[in-house]
Amino acid sequence: MTNRNITTMDQRSQDRRASMPFFCLYQLGIKKGKRVNKRRAGAGPAYVDRYANHLMLCIIAIILLSAIDALLTLNILAGGGVELNSFMAILIEDSPEKFVHFKLALTSLALVFLVIHHHVKLVAKLHVKHLLYLILFGYLTLVGYEIVLLSAMSNA
Helix, strand or coil, X not given: CCHHHHHHHXXXXXXXXXXXXXXXXXXXXXXXXXXXXXXXXXXXXXCCCCCCHHHHHHHHHHHHHXXXXXXXXXXXXXXXXXXXXXXXXXXXXXXXXXXHHHHHHHHHHHHHHHHHCCCCEEECCEEHHHHHHHHHHHXXXXXXXXXXXXXXXXXX
């Protein structure tokens, strides 16, 4: 074997992903990676270069619904409603803008964590990506309830 072959074999035996930084050009979308799914079915959790479009649409919908929830909450409070979450009530009393910014930042950071780990199995057949869809359904239900509540408040 030549030195070139030995170097190539040594490079192959190393895990190339071990030196990848936590945030890199692939994760920011500047470079396009190739891996969307796991390489092997039974390989445990997989971290991918790109995320599926339906997962990204789910994330965007959750963030938009979170913003709508914040605005509807402020409207309900202006109409005489009460915030039941004591931490959020403190933020609202301090500044409504601080409440909206904190709510969106907290939601976004949680979603980043969940998307990175979307292939992780929680129990049996329940993966983190299924949890994301449950969160989307929860926000849809919450926003629907707030719209009904606001319409009832305006009719009264």
